[in-house]
């Protein structure tokens with residue numbers, strides 16, 4: 706169910722994954738009770754961070770897609786920030802429709818938006834919260850923020866509903882061992 710807090714059956718998670726937060730790595734295991742969580746492939750994570758750097762000095766943005774009915778993010782669609790601003794981002798409506806078609810064709814479902822913060826932490830700004838209320842009144846989307854404030858990029862994800870911000874854990878799958 707879209708917007709449900711229950712997690713999908715934990716089949717795809719590898720034994721070890723790490724939470725990408727600057728300065729420390731957290732090892733998760735199957736034993737941890739899965740609450741709402743966003744799972745990124747390694748490629749998707751790398752593409753989001755690369756897009757954030759490419760967008761400098763402006764905020765970068767894009768949509769991402771998951772396997773339908775899951776929070777397993779399998780595709781990232783870098784987009785232009787039509788606001789061309791270091792303080793806000795704005796998606797292009799036509800590009801958004803094209804991205805949704807591409808996601809459909811790839812068997813993915815758009816489940817959220819990523820944007821970067823060039824000089825502030827990876828936490829939703831008041832503008833982000835009011836945008837979420839407009840774009841996503843039912844709190845179904847995931848809002849990823851990549852902060853480039855520090856030397857190491859920091860990626861975090863949030864749900865937003867009725868002005869309330871809830872952070873959700875992000876797991877980046879480790880590459881399968883050869």
Ligand SMILES: [Zn+2]
Pocket residue numbers: 820821822829830833850
């Ligand atoms: Zn923001």
